[in-house]
Amino acid sequence: MAICSTMPAVLLIVSASRSGSTILCNLLGQTTGAFGLGELHNLWDARALDNRMCSCGELVLNCPVWRPILEACYGSAEPSYLRPIFAEIQRHRDACTRVRHMLPLLHHLSPALRAHRRAYVSALESIYATIGTVTGCSVVVDASKLPAYASVLLDSDRLDVRIIFLIRDARATAFSWRRRKSTTVRGRVFTTAQYGLTSSAKEWLVTNWAAGRLARALPPERWLQIRYEDLMRRPDPILRRIAQFAGLPEDGLPLVSPDQAYLTTAHLIAGNQNRFQTGLISLRPDEEWRLAMRAMDRRWVTWLTWPLLRRYGYL
Numbered sequence: 001m002a003i004c005s006t007m008p009a010v011l012l013i014v015s016a017s018r019s020g021s022t023i024l025c026n027l028l029g030q031t032t033g034a035f036g037l038g039e040l041h042n043l044w045d046a047r048a049l050d051n052r053m054c055s056c057g058e059l060v061l062n063c064p065v066w067r068p069i070l071e072a073c074y075g076s077a078e079p080s081y082l083r084p085i086f087a088e089i090q091r092h093r094d095a096c097t098r099v100r101h102m103l104p105l106l107h108h109l110s111p112a113l114r115a116h117r118r119a120y121v122s123a124l125e126s127i128y129a130t131i132g133t134v135t136g137c138s139v140v141v142d143a144s145k146l147p148a149y150a151s152v153l154l155d156s157d158r159l160d161v162r163i164i165f166l167i168r169d170a171r172a173t174a175f176s177w178r179r180r181k182s183t184t185v186r187g188r189v190f191t192t193a194q195y196g197l198t199s200s201a202k203e204w205l206v207t208n209w210a211a212g213r214l215a216r217a218l219p220p221e222r223w224l225q226i227r228y229e230d231l232m233r234r235p236d237p238i239l240r241r242i243a244q245f246a247g248l249p250e251d252g253l254p255l256v257s258p259d260q261a262y263l264t265t266a267h268l269i270a271g272n273q274n275r276f277q278t279g280l281i282s283l284r285p286d287e288e289w290r291l292a293m294r295a296m297d298r299r300w301v302t303w304l305t306w307p308l309l310r311r312y313g314y315l
């Protein structure tokens, strides 16, 4: 099937949590011709519908960008109208995007799993197409992160999907999971969730293993592997490389110097608290863990994750 003329390309960021996907989504989403939406995968949580806040500071249902998208895609942005539609999409999502759904080879999927994947990808195609029409973008930047989500998107013959596989040192992500941070936006307090070392190492291992499995089946023009540390140490050349990969103009990146960017108000519907950040930002790696992480914690995470740490050049 030919790609529909209003269908934007999808630039999907796949990564373990706390790897820098939100800031990367925001930077790329503010490039000329792109629209950064945060984590689309989380939009369908029907119970969160009324309270979900966009990074512009409005509720998603009142956001000047998302409300027209939802009205154009579904006919209304009223919560009572959307809730059953989202609940149905959520049902398909939850039935096909757990890590265990990555285990069978694609040609061994059960009929039920295939049906859920078809229904979910069809819902995603609809909203991507609507985003393209409403915002006029040619590339949607989606930081949904999950390899299983990527696998579903790659089923589509209507979508041009390109994947950035973003890797970060497991010791840094484990340290980040233990930090408690709060941000207040319009009187609402957002506090980061916390994970133990073993749980975060497990999430890191499973996500990166599944992403690696996915990568083996993809041609190089659809898959780009980037390390967070390289991105933040040399943002200018790495972002230019990503822009080339995504078909975005290199001179449209929001960089104002080789290591500084200027962020305007964005419309990311989910992700880390730094999605609310605007203005001039310095791009440099957050490496507090190197000084502040206890040696025994560092050794434990290294021991749990060393095969992949070595593969990615961290050991």
Ligand SMILES: [Zn+2]
Pocket (backbone or CB within 6 Å): 054, 055, 056, 057, 058, 063, 064, 065, 066, 266, 267, 268
């Ligand atoms: Zn918004």
